[in-house]
Amino acid sequence: MSTTVQPPAAAPKHMNRLGYTIADYKGADSTLCAGCGHDAITSQIIKAFYEYGVEPYRVAKLSGIGCSSKTPAYFLNMSHGLNGVHGRMPSLGTGVMLANRTLISIGVSGDGDTASIGMGQFVHLLRRNIPMIYLIENNGVYGLTKGQFSATADYGSKAKSGVVNQLPAIDLCAMAIDLGCNFVCRSFAGDPKQLVALLKAALGHRGTSLFDVISPCVTFNNHDGSTKSYKYAKDHEELLHEISFVPFFEQINVEYQEGEAIDVELHDGSHIRLRKTDKGYDPTNKGEALDTLRNCQESSEFLTGLIYINESKPDFLTLLNMVDAPLATLPQERVQPSAEDLTEIMAALM
Amino acid sequence: MSYKSPQTLVVEEEQRGSGGAVINDFPVSGKNLFPSNIAGLPTWFTIRANKDGWIARRKEIDFLVAMNPETAREDVMGLDPNRVVVYEETLKANQYRRDLTFFPVPFTKLASGITPDSRLRKLLANMIYVGAVGHLLEIDPAEMEFALTKQFKGKAKAVTLNKTALDTGRKFAAENFDKSIVPYRCQRMNATKGKIIIDGNSAAALGCMFAGVTVATWYPITPSSSLCEALTEYMKEYRIDQDGKATFAVVQAEDELAAVGMALGAGWAGARSMTSTAGPGISLMQEFVGLGYYAEMPTVIFDITRVGPSTGLPTRTQQSDILSMVYCSHGDTKHIVLIPASVEECFEIAYAAFDLAERFQTPIFVLSDLDLGMNNWMSDPFKYPVKKFDRGKVLSVEELKRLGSFQRYGDVDGDGIPYRTLPGTKHPAAAYFTRGSGHNENAAYSERPDDYQRNMDRLNKKYETARQHVPKPEIAHAEGAKIGFLAFGTTHWAIIESRDQLAREYNLPISYYRLRAVPFTKDLVEFIEKYDRVYVVEQNRDGQMAGLIKLDIPAHLVGRIRSIRHYNGLPIDARFITDELVAAEKGEEN
Incomplete structure (x- = not known):
């Protein structure tokens, strides 16, 4: 990383800027299979939220149904969690954010929960640009029901049972960009450094941030012939750029040479710096992002990084012109019109 | 007239001989009977007017205005003898019957004398018949002009044009017809002073607004759409604060699954949330409603019922979603259902x-129907709710500091209702994990048989507690009555008229229990114990409420329950109930 950061002056080394230790961001013990990619992602969520310094009580954790959807129980024990019904986390999350716009929401879903049963709600969450980190733990397979293909399984990949997938995979990142999502990234459970940087950047973004994280299923989809195995992902991962994150509360110390990196200022004043690889990729260019995704689906490349970012679009809550305070706790006098109002309404109906 | 002009207008009244009186300050009720389409199919509008104030549908038509070529013959053939028909001359309605009084009017010809615009002519024909009918029924011309001016408020050109049409119709009738042969007339009364006219959906929307609803999420479906649409309009007017910001969010969702999901998410996070829908929407919401019941998340769901199953008759009325509301979702679920019968109750029950x-941290259903929701009803003005909101058992930071910890699903007070915290509560013990899978008192995942059963028993206790908190029934014991009626919702209006018919025509006094909620209060058993037979009158094929009642009451009372069911898609009428009751009671004698 080319950027050095200064720790906040007051905080001891084992605490973040709010005085919490990393243990404060942990959850219950995981009940997933040993080596599951999801557990690696859980660790990176804990790390990112700790390092960024998120108030745990302000977080709402959301999920649907499936292996992935169990994971919110495994991080941020001091945050409220809501594990809903299969494929419907987007609507619950939307309701939560409508009720209390001051919350920070993170939704964890899977490829079945999002790309099959949940597709209907997923696309509308993206259209609305609900402020939420929407993280898909994508393993191409249904784990809890023992190994059926999901809609993100790559064409030609082989299931553990030997069946070859003959249907095209849904590219969730391309779909998200098409639908107006302004923070779209793809990452890998086995690349903690990149994932933590992206998660912290997402915390500084306003609106939906979409994470398509390849997360191998060690039990049902980690064999030869799978395109979502640890080995396949490690062998094929290509970085779009090297990512570093400078939070709003730290100084930027090192400047890149002109043209060497792209610096994007996020909504909260943090910066995400994308140091160019030989690909020379520009994630602020929507057309280039979509072309790149299309090309890599055809060439079976596995590109990771921040695929698309646009910090200029308003989120849904802004469009609704709601009061700043949470709607949930507005007192009666602010939400009940007066007796004179009722008299006026009644008079108009006479 | 506030409705888009129907192609056939049906007016019915009491006979002149019995002292009937209509339209100037006397009680009326209007019902729009329309098919499921945008335009192009025949529509009927029925107006009922009588001095006694009966407002249920009456199936017999006394005064028909036939404008629609497709249905004129059928409508004329359906009349009882000696009734009156005003009709477009070219329809030649008088060819079908010899036992009716006919008044042919050349509406189209008269309209073309007023305007050369053919599109406008069609609309003016409707106003011409209003003028003609006004003359025949002796409606005060000044009142008609007043109504017209009010309807077209501020549109001087429209007022002038329509007034010309009104006069044309009146003049034609005066010159060509002998109104003394019309056995009906309108007489001035003072029965509508201070009353309002409103539809049930708008009334419910007002109730929600004054109840401080903050999140409303919905998906368009007839006949419920106008509820959230009215809510949006009222909120834009009365729920914008000094900074010009909204103290609410109304979201049109992508479907009913998302609508109820958003409402539940918002309720979980502490908002007063709601959605409104009709039967097909309730079907789609089932899984989520089960989550709301089991994970204990509050929201309010309005079901403006229409005729099912499937798409059914989407623009017709029925009370056929009772079981799908009470038992909404899979597994052991049961829900609280509130049942308004009037627009005033739509306002109060919404509140x-x-x-x-x-209070109960659970989805609450409100059962309205198309007849109540979409038709206009006369009412006293709504009373301002003075009661302080009950926000239920929500622990604050201060309470958590004092308690140190809390059990999300524990029964501290012995009423089955646990305490909850809202996300955003700044205390280390505030957070808990909500899930639709098995959980214990601490909201931890559990598949232990004892944990599961204890939790289900507590939910049951909570439901029992609700019996003391739901709206109480309205009970009328009739002197000397041996039998009773039990009804709910819009059936009420036909019941009160039927009771009057049975008392006058058959000297049969019948007590009446108007149910206003499920679960039932203890009043139900007390009522049934008093009577030999209780007739449950409802608007569905299978007697859904009668079935629920039989499940709930002691076995020795089950044999007292009888069932009268009306399910042809039209609002139930008093004569139907009277005839059914009399036939059933004859059967009891044999």
Whole structure:
């Protein structure tokens, strides 16, 4: 990383800027299979939220149904969690954010929960640009029901049972960009450094941030012939750029040479710096992002990084012109019109 | 007239001989009977007017205005003898019957004398018949002009044009017809002073607004759409604060699954949330409603019922979603259902629903129907709710500091209702994990048989507690009555008229229990114990409420329950109930 950061002056080394230790961001013990990619992602969520310094009580954790959807129980024990019904986390999350716009929401879903049963709600969450980190733990397979293909399984990949997938995979990142999502990234459970940087950047973004994280299923989809195995992902991962994150509360110390990196200022004043690889990729260019995704689906490349970012679009809550305070706790006098109002309404109906 | 002009207008009244009186300050009720389409199919509008104030549908038509070529013959053939028909001359309605009084009017010809615009002519024909009918029924011309001016408020050109049409119709009738042969007339009364006219959906929307609803999420479906649309309009007017910002969010969702999901998410996070829908929407919401019941998340769901199953008759009325509301979702679920019968109750029960949702931390259903929701009803003005909101058992930071910890699903007070915290509560013990899978008192995942059963028993206790908090029934014991009626919702209006018919025509006094909620209060058993037979009158094929009642009451009373069911898609009428009751009672004698 080319950027050095200064720790906040007051905080001891084992605490973040709010005085919490990393243990404060942990959850219950995981009940997933040993080596599951999801557990690696859980660790990176804990790390990112700790390092960024998120108030745990302000977080709402959301999920649907499936292996992935169990994971919110495994991080941020001091945050409220809501594990809903299969494929419907987007609507619950939307309701939560409508009720209390001051919350920070993170939704964890899977490829079945999002790309099959949940597709209907997923696309509308993206259209609305609900402020939420929407993280898909994508393993191409249904784990809890023992190994059926999901809609993100790559064409030609082989299931553990030997069946070859003959249907095209849904590219969730391309779909998200098409639908107006302004923070779209793809990452890998086995690349903690990149994932933590992206998660912290997402915390500084306003609106939906979409994470398509390849997360191998060690039990049902980690064999030869799978395109979502640890080995396949490690062998094929290509970085779009090297990512570093400078939070709003730290100084930027090192400047890149002109043209060497792209610096994007996020909504909260943090910066995400994308140091160019030989690909020379520009994630602020929507057309280039979509072309790149299309090309890599055809060439079976596995590109990771921040695929698309646009910090200029308003989120849904802004469009609704709601009061700043949470709607949930507005007192009666602010939400009940007066007796004179009722008299006026009644008079108009006479 | 506030409705888009129907192609056939049906007016019915009491006979002149019995002292009937209509339209100037006397009680009327209007019902729009329309098919499921945008335009192009025949529509009927029925107006009922009588001095006694009966407002249920009456199936016999006394005065028909036939404008629609497709249905004129059928409508004329369906009349009882000696009734009156005003009709477009070219329809030649008088060819079908010899036992009716006919008044042919050349509406189209008269309209073309007023305007050369053919599109406008069609609309003016409707106003011409209003003028003609006004003359025949002796409606005060000044009142008609007043109504017209009010309807076209501020549109001087429209007022002038329509007034010309009105006069044309009146003049034609005066010159060509002998109104003394019309056995009906309108007489001035003072029965509508201070009354309002409103539809049930708008009334419910007002109830929600004054109940402080903050999140409303919905998907368009007839006949419920106008509820959230009215809510949006009222909120834009009365729920914008000094900074010009909204103290609410109304979201049109992508479907009913998302609508109820958003409402539940918002309720979980502490908002007073709601959705409104009709039968097909309830079907789609089932899984989520089960989550709301089991994970204990508040919201309010309005079901403006229409005729099912499937798409059914989407623009016709029925009370056929009772079981799908009470038992909404899979597994052992049961829900609180509130049942308004009038527009005033739509307002009041909407208000009560939010208190109950937050008190009981569960989805609360409100059962309205197309007849109540979409038709205009006369009412006293709504009373301002003075009661303080009941936000239920929500622990604050201060309470958590004092308690140190809390059990999300524990029964501290012995009423089955646990305490909850809202996300955003700044205390280390505030957070808990909500899930639709098995959980214990601490909201931890559990598949232990004892944990599961204890939790289900507590939910049952909570439901029992609700019996003391839901709206109480309205009970009328009739002197000397041996039998009773039990009805709910819009059936009420036909019941009160039927009771009057049975008392006058058959000297048969019948007591009446108007149910206003499920679960039932203890009043139900007390009522049934008093009577030999209780006739449950409802608008569905299978007697859904009668079935629920039989499940709930002691076995020795089950044999007293009888069932009268009306399910042809039209609002139930008093004569139907009277005839059914008399036939059934004859059967009891044999």
